[in-house]
Amino acid sequence: MLLFLAAMLFCCCSDESELKAEVKTDVKAEAAANIGKTLVVYYSYTAHCREIVNTLTSRIEADVLEIQPAQKGLRYEANGYALGTELLNAINDNPDDANSYPAIDPVTISLGQYQNIIIVTPLWWSQMAAIMQTYLFQSASQMAGKHVGLIVSSHSSGISGVVADAKRLLPDVTWMGEALWINASNHSRRASLIENWLGTLDFATEQTTMDKMYITIDGQAQSVTLEDNTATRALLERLQQAPVTVTLNSSGDFEIWGALGFSLPTNNEQIYAQPGDVILYNGSNICIFYGTNSWSYTRLGKIDGLSESELRSFLKAGESGISVTLSLRSDQASINTVKSEKLKDNSCFTLQGTLAQAGHKGIYIKNGKKVIL
Ligand SMILES: Cc1cc2nc3c(=O)[nH]c(=O)nc-3n(C[C@H](O)[C@H](O)[C@H](O)COP(=O)(O)O)c2cc1C
Known part of the structure; x- marks a missing residue:
């Protein structure tokens, strides 16, 4: 720690213009064409993480969100880093209590549109900086199911404590790969470190279009074009958290249907359902048609491009206990x-x-x- 404190006094920043010369624009264009939408979330007190984010976003197409403490002008390093220590101690004493985390400015951005999130955070006393911990604590449920990467900036301390904090705060994400550690001695080489790291990451690939979902049965995924109504908007919100698996049964030689396990808003009207139609019945049941039927339903969407006989085989017409997964991605x-x-x-x-x-x-x-x- 003494080494860290002494070295902090001599800490210097790198030459940004030198780094820009190394940027290969083709990587950025190709990545953008293939991977899902990416958000980079960062907090930075002394600008190292901001520099890392600038370098990172010269390599990949991404939106950027900066987390800001609600209380401005605080000096976390003053009095032997007393305030930084105090904030971390409060979290460590009671990590499940929202009141333990320092207040941050409200974040209005919705995470629903992103498949990939890269977190860039400073290390404080071998832990994740308290301000970033607040954001992750507040947004854990919105991040569930997303592909998440982590970059940690420290002066010299190793980052295993920050990785542990990230895993504690985000138990339901898919980690894209190992965290990247950038410290004072390699900060000036961050362009190449980030370049290599990006190549190891497991990015979610598909762009989520908000008028599509996927139905997967027995490993076969079929896209569904969704209606735009309050029921589909609520369903999409649900699927942004995680895929939903339901058990459906054949009925009346025209549909497979069963309980969703939750309710959606209804817009019921008399509908003559056709093969391929995906329908909400009574607000909390899903019906998928391979034949026809007339009833008061809410239309959710239609399976794309399957003939009636293909639908019968895909939907396992006539069978019971069919496991059907609804999701936003097919990959x-x-x-x-x-x-x-x-x-x-x-x-x-x-x-x-x-x-x-x-x-x-x-x-x-x-x-x-x-x-x-
Ligand atoms: C409160 C506080 C505690 C810190 N504790 C450590 C530490 O234990 N080990 C270390 O190597 N760096 C430590 N640092 C230094 C930061 O991790 C490092 O300077 C980092 O690059 C800061 O990122 P930023 O400039 O984006 O805020 C600490 C910094 C602060 C403000």
Whole structure:
């Protein structure tokens, strides 16, 4: 710690213009074409994390959110870092209590639109800076199911405590890979460190379009074009938290249906349901049609591009206890298939699972991980 305190006095920043010269714009363009929407969230007290974010966003297409403490002008390092220590002690004493976390400015941005989130945070006394802990504590449920990466900036201390804080605060996310540690001695080389790190990350691939969801049965995912009504908006919000799996049963030789396990707002009207229609019945049941029926329903959407006979086979017409997953992304199923069937050597595959051609740049799957080549 003494070494850290002494060295902090001589801490210097890097030459930003030198770094810009190293930027390869093709990586940024190719990543943007292939990966889902990314948000970079950061807090920075003495500007190192801000510099890291500037370098990072010169490599990937991302929106940026800066977390700010509600109380301005505080000096966390004053009196031997007394205030920083006090804030962390309060969290450590009672980590499940919202009152233990220092207040931050309200964040209005909705995380629903992002599939990937990269957190950039300073280390304070071997922990995550208290201000960033507040944001993660408040937004954990919104981040559930998202792909999350972590960059930690410290003077010299190792980052395992910050990684532990991140895992405690965000128990339900998918970590994109190992956290990246940038410290005073390698801060000036951050462009290449970030470049290499990005190549190891498991980004969520697909852009979520707000008029689509996916129905997966027995590993086969089919897209559904959604209506725009209060029921589908509530359903999308639900699916942004996590996919929903329901058990449906065949009925009347025209549908599979069953309880959603939660209610959605209804816009009921007399509907003559057609094959492929996805319908809300009585506010809390989902019906998926392979035949026709007339009833007072709320229309949710329609399965894209399957004929009546294909629908019968996809929906397991006539069977009971059919496990049906509703989700916003279809890539889980297809990437699993690629992993199990094709990833036995160092070959690269496209995200669609075909063998990549030599020399082509882009995002590929190699040994089960997405890599930027
Ligand atoms: C309250 C406080 C505590 C800190 N504790 C440590 C520490 O234990 N070890 C360390 O290496 N750096 C420590 N630092 C230094 C920061 O981690 C480092 O300067 C980091 O790059 C700051 O990022 P920022 O400039 O974006 O705020 C501390 C800084 C503050 C303000």
